[in-house]
Amino acid sequence: MQNVNEETITQIVLACHELAPDPRFKQIMTSVIQHLHAFARDVELTEDELYRGIQFLTDVGHITDDKRQEFILLSDTLGLSMLVTALNNRKPSGCTESTVFGPFFASNAPRYENGDDVANGAKGEPCFVSGRVTGLAGEPVANARIEVWQADSEGFYDIQYDGAESKGRGSLRSLEDGSFHFRSITAESYPIPHDGPVGRMLNALGRHPWRPAHLHFMIEAPGYERLITHVFRHGDRYLDSDAVFGVRSSLIADWTRHERGTAPDGTQADTPFSTLDFTFILNRATAAVQRRNGLGSAHGNDATAGNWRIDQGERIQ
Numbered sequence: 398m399q400n401v402n403e404e405t406i407t408q409i410v411l412a413c414h415e416l417a418p419d420p421r422f423k424q425i426m427t428s429v430i431q432h433l434h435a436f437a438r439d440v441e442l443t444e445d446e447l448y449r450g451i452q453f454l455t456d457v458g459h460i461t462d463d464k465r466q467e468f469i470l471l472s473d474t475l476g477l478s479m480l481v482t483a484l485n486n487r488k489p490s491g492c493t494e495s496t497v498f499g500p501f502f503a504s505n506a507p508r509y510e511n512g513d514d515v516a517n518g519a520k521g522e523p524c525f526v527s528g529r530v531t532g533l534a535g536e537p538v539a540n541a542r543i544e545v546w547q548a549d550s551e552g553f554y555d556i557q558y559d560g561a562e563s564k565g566r567g568s569l570r571s572l573e574d575g576s577f578h579f580r581s582i583t584a585e586s587y588p589i590p591h592d593g594p595v596g597r598m599l600n601a602l603g604r605h606p607w608r609p610a611h612l613h614f615m616i617e618a619p620g621y622e623r624l625i626t627h628v629f630r631h632g633d634r635y636l637d638s639d640a641v642f643g644v645r646s647s648l649i650a651d652w653t654r655h656e657r658g659t660a661p662d663g664t665q666a667d668t669p670f671s672t673l674d675f676t677f678i679l680n681r682a683t684a685a686v687q688r689r690n691g692l693g694s695a696h697g698n699d700a701t702a703g704n705w706r707i708d709q710g711e712r713i714q
């Protein structure tokens with residue numbers, strides 16, 4: 398492979414992978430190389446621009462730690478996360494749509510009973526959330542594992558603060574009739590972390606870093622496809638310009654605001670509060686879906702975010 402030139406280099410690099418033992422990895426790397434080379438040819442990439450790109454990715458790595466996952470932010474803000482979510486979650490009409498997982502999930506959220514306050518001291522106006530988990534035919538899904546997580550009124554998730562206490566996140570189960578209810582705080586719009594390389598990239602592209610107010614949900618139940626989604630707050634100013642392209646109109650719901658008084662749980666709220674009700678409709682799991690979700694497979698496509706991994710052992714089998 399001497400005298401490699403701009404016409405021959407792509408095929409020469411690909412020929413080096415002829416003996417790659419994993420066909421899927423070979424397929425992926427072949428496509429990555431073809432697209433990277435095509436990109437460089439397309440824009441006539443300069444050596445300085447290549448170095449700046451490498452420096453950018455180096456910065457993305459350096460700022461990433463167990464609390465901050467800049468690579469997920471990069472994938473999210475480039476639309477890659479939402480594209481992969483869409484490719485992997487085609488479902489029948491009527492099922493609740495999926496959206497991006499995001500970088501703020503934590504697998505060690507406290508377990509709560511229905512009616513508990515998952516805010517656990519997070520700042521914000523009280524919000525009483527209720528809903529149901531059903532299948533496409535309307536059948537109730539009992540004992541579904543419901544993971545919920547959200548930012549506080551300052552726009553930060555608990556894991557962005559110093560200290561290990563879980564606030565604004567929890568794990569609970571649906572009741573026999575598929576219903577669930579808990580107390581939390583009212584979601585507000587927030588900017589994704591933008592004091593690092595991804596923020597500089599957004600700025601250079603003339604983009605803002607804001608996400609419309611939302612609650613994150615992950616719902617799992619035997620026999621159904623795992624659902625990773627958000628519920629967005631109707632009326633939010635960023636619904637049409639989400640920095641990570643995650644909004645689906647079917648996921649927008651009313652947060653009804655109430656003056657202080659008797660709350661849904663019968664307690665007296667001494668501040669205004671909001672209520673939200675949302676029904677999640679799960680897709681039946683086919684064998685292919687179960688394999689993709691890692692249900693019943695030792696090599697499932699575990700949902701990960703930074704150091705947070707949903708381990709096989711934690712799943713509902």
Ligand SMILES: [Fe+2]
Nearest residue numbers: 499501611613
């Ligand atoms: Fe979020």
